[in-house]
Amino acid sequence: MSLLIRGGKPLRGTVRCDGAKNAALPIMAGAILSEDISIIDNVPHLRDVETMSNVLRSIGASVRVRGNSVLINPGKRLRNEAPYDLVRMMRASFLIMGPLLVRLGVASVPLPGGCAIGQRPVDLHLKGFQAMGAEISVEGGFVKARADKLKGAEIYLDVPSVGATENIMMAAVGAEGVTVIENAAQEPEIVDLANFLNSMGAEVTGAGTSRVKVEGVKKLTGTRYSIIPDRIEASTYLIAGAITRGKVMVENVIPTHIRSVLAKLKECGAYLLEGPRSVEIEMPSRPAPVNIKTLPYPGFPTDVQAPFMSLLALGQGTSLISETVFENRFNHAEELIRMGAKVKIEDSNAIVEGVPKLSGASLQATDLRAGACLALAALAAEGQSEIFGTEHIYRGYSDFATKLRLLGADIEESGIPKRSYAKS
Ligand code: EPZ
Numbered sequence: 138m139s140l141l142i143r144g145g146k147p148l149r150g151t152v153r154c155d156g157a158k159n160a161a162l163p164i165m166a167g168a169i170l171s172e173d174i175s176i177i178d179n180v181p182h183l184r185d186v187e188t189m190s191n192v193l194r195s196i197g198a199s200v201r202v203r204g205n206s207v208l209i210n211p212g213k214r215l216r217n218e219a220p221y222d223l224v225r226m227m228r229a230s231f232l233i234m235g236p237l238l239v240r241l242g243v244a245s246v247p248l249p250g251g252c253a254i255g256q257r258p259v260d261l262h263l264k265g266f267q268a269m270g271a272e273i274s275v276e277g278g279f280v281k282a283r284a285d286k287l288k289g290a291e292i293y294l295d296v297p298s299v300g301a302t303e304n305i306m307m308a309a310v311g312a313e314g315v316t317v318i319e320n321a322a323q324e325p326e327i328v329d330l331a332n333f334l335n336s337m338g339a340e341v342t343g344a345g346t347s348r349v350k351v352e353g354v355k356k357l358t359g360t361r362y363s364i365i366p367d368r369i370e371a372s373t374y375l376i377a378g379a380i381t382r383g384k385v386m387v388e389n390v391i392p393t394h395i396r397s398v399l400a401k402l403k404e405c406g407a408y409l410l411e412g413p414r415s416v417e418i419e420m421p422s423r424p425a426p427v428n429i430k431t432l433p434y435p436g437f438p439t440d441v442q443a444p445f446m447s448l449l450a451l452g453q454g455t456s457l458i459s460e461t462v463f464e465n466r467f468n469h470a471e472e473l474i475r476m477g478a479k480v481k482i483e484d485s486n487a488i489v490e491g492v493p494k495l496s497g498a499s500l501q502a503t504d505l506r507a508g509a510c511l512a513l514a515a516l517a518a519e520g521q522s523e524i525f526g527t528e529h530i531y532r533g534y535s536d537f538a539t540k541l542r543l544l545g546a547d548i549e550e551s552g553i554p555k556r557s558y559a560k561s
Contacts, residue, residue, distance in 0.1 A: 138531075140524040140538060141549050142515035144497055147383035148544040152374045154389045155181035156205065157367040158533050160329040163303040164364060165189045166232040167330060168209040169198055170239055170307060171337055173359025177207045180364065184532045188227045195220050196233065211240075218245040221278065225250060227532075228257055228300075231280075235262075235304040238271060238284055239311030245281045253503045255463040265292045265305035269312050289314030289353055297322040297347065297433045303330055309351035310339040318349040324434040325394045329365045336360040368394040369440045370534060371416070373509050375399075376441075377541065379407050379420040380448045380517040385544060386417040397437040398445075401427055405448065426454035426491060431462050443469045443510035450478035451517060452491030459486050469507035472500045476518055494519055502526035505533040512537070516546055523551075 156179035166189065168175040180186060182205070190200040193209060196216045201208045217237055224230040228249035237244035251257050263273050263280065268291075271284035289312045294301055302322040307330075309316035321327070323345050331344030337360045340352035371390035378385025379402060392399065392411045399409055399416065405424035410417040426449065431439040439462035449456040450473050460466045467487055470480040475498050479490040497520035502508030508530035515522035524530075527550070530537050538548050 138527045139551050140512060140527050140530075141521065141551055142497070142512060142524065143521045143547040144516050144518040146381065146516075146545055146547055148378050148381045148385050148516070148541070148546060149383045150544045151386040151388060152540050152544055154366050154370045154374070154387060155179070155535050156364040157326055157329070158183055158185055159299070159324075159369070160326040160364040161186055162189050162229040163232050163307075163326065163330045164333045164362065165193065165207065165209065166236055167307050167334055169193060169196075169211040169215060169233065169236045170311060170334070171357040171359050172211055172213050174208060174210045175337070175359045176361040177209070178205060178361070178363040180205050180207045181367065182535045184528070185227050185229065188223060189229065192219055192223045192230045192233060195223055196237070215240055217241045217243045219247065221247040228252065231259055231262065232300060232304055232307070234266070234280070234282060235306070235308035238266060238282055238287060238308050242285055243283045245279050248275060248278055248280050253468055253507070254466045259300070261294050261296070261298045261301035262304045265301060265318070266308060268292045269308055269316065287312035287353075289316040289351070291317050291319070293319040294321060296320075299324055299327065302327055302349065306330065306341060306349060306351060307334070310334050310341065310354060310357065312351075312353040314353055316351045316353070320347055321349040322433060323347060325365055325368060325391070333360070333362045336362050365394070366390050366414070369438065371395060372398045372438070372441045373444050373513070373534070374540070375402060375416060375418045376444045376448050377513050377516060377544065378418040379405065379424065380451065380513050382420045382422070383544070384417070384419040386415060388415045390414060390416055392416055397435060398441055401429060401437065401445065405452070423491070423493070424448055424452045426452040426456040428457045430459040433462065439463055439466060440506050442466060443506040444513055446470065446480070446487065446489060447473060447510045447514040447517070449489045449491065450480065450495060450514065451493070452489065454491055456489045456491070457486060458489060461485060468503040469510045472507070472511050473514055475500065476514055476522070478514070496520055497522040500524045502529045505529045509534060512541070516541070
């Protein structure tokens with residue numbers, strides 16, 4: 138699969154974002170905390186959602202997708218082991234560990250490998266489970282955890298890990314007593330998960346702050362819950378409007394969830410009009426250079442770093458991007474350089490010297506946000522680009538080409554990868 142993009146057209150019009158991928162995945166895992174059926178609404182059609190559905194099916198839950206709603210029936214009998222071939226496709230599969238420990242007292246989940254953006258360890262997840270009394274061992278690439286009854290504990294996270302906060306929170310809702318997570322991640326997706334769990338009868342307080350408290354409860358019931366809009370998708374389409382110097386209205390976004398991104402777009406010279414659940418952007422000229430430092434929420438999101446780099450590649454000066462969350466999240470820079478961008482990587486910093494134009498090229502996406510970055514650059518570049526590795530993009534952006542086409546982009550999908558690498 139590849140994307141063919143002919144650049145140079147300002148995007149104009151309205152695009153509606155879907156539900157948040159990074160809320161849907163933990164919430165789907167959390168649904169198995171109860172034996173009852175749960176229905177989750179506003180779920181995006183994404184490869185990662187399909188993968189999580191298959192992971193839940195592999196441990197015995199039934200999952201039915203109807204439009205943007207997912208019906209999950211965990212049932213009474215779950216299996217405690219998830220298969221390697223599914224977990225290796227998506228590290229978020231590891232989020233079933235906490236729920237399985239609550240439901241079965243035992244869980245065996247493949248240790249997620251690293252990926253293009255970094256090592257992606259899960260030591261903090263395991264530290265939390267151990268603090269609650271679980272015995273953990275790693276055998277044959279699987280993490281095996283056992284706990285007859287999880288006990289509430291005080292847990293300090295060395296880094297405010299999103300996944301660790303979510304996994305520990307889900308384990309804590311079924312533990313005996315109170316769990317406090319110190320230095321918890323504060324992302325909106327954490328709050329969404331807490332709200333979902335509370336709608337099942339859990340007692341989670343403090344989500345969205347660095348101190349989350351969970352009172353364990355005996356039983357959780359099924360629920361119906363609608364997830365928050367995807368703030369990363371919204372940021373991506375705002376940047377698409379900016380980089381093509383167009384005028385784009387992004388609907389189904391909560392502006393407070395992207396405060397840092399809006400601030401940086403404003404610093405670049407964009408005109409922004411905020412509604413309760415929409416933001417309109419207009420970019421009359423080349424962006425002014427800005428400095429960006431990615432941080433845990435509410436800092437600038439690491440997932441928007443790559444898309445924003447494409448905008449700054451066309452800036453009227455030199456910008457500095459510092460990536461503090463992941464150790465290797467500049468893979469997209471090499472591909473931008475092949476389009477004529479001037480980017481220098483020095484450790485965790487990228488120095489981006491803006492150029493007046495980029496030229497279309499054949500490009501390779503290495504992860505979903507890098508893929509989005511290259512598509513945005515191609516939309517602004519002169520000439521045609523072909524982006525390979527679009528399976529990465531479709532992990533996190535539903536109807537990506539269609540949404541851009543509706544904004545006036547000259548973009549089409551082609552099924553047959555045309556570039557054959559010279560046999561080495
Ligand atoms: C979540 O990943 C998101 N994925 C990522 O989005 C996002 O980039 C990331 O949070 C940061 O915001 C989902 O929610 C499914 P972390 P996660 O644990 O939970 C270190 C996308 O593009 N760490 O907050 O894996 C880790 O190495 C994806 O949609 C430990 O050291 O991220 C990293 O440096 C990419 N030990 C930092 O914490 C641990 O046990 C942040 O990772 C866990 C994490």
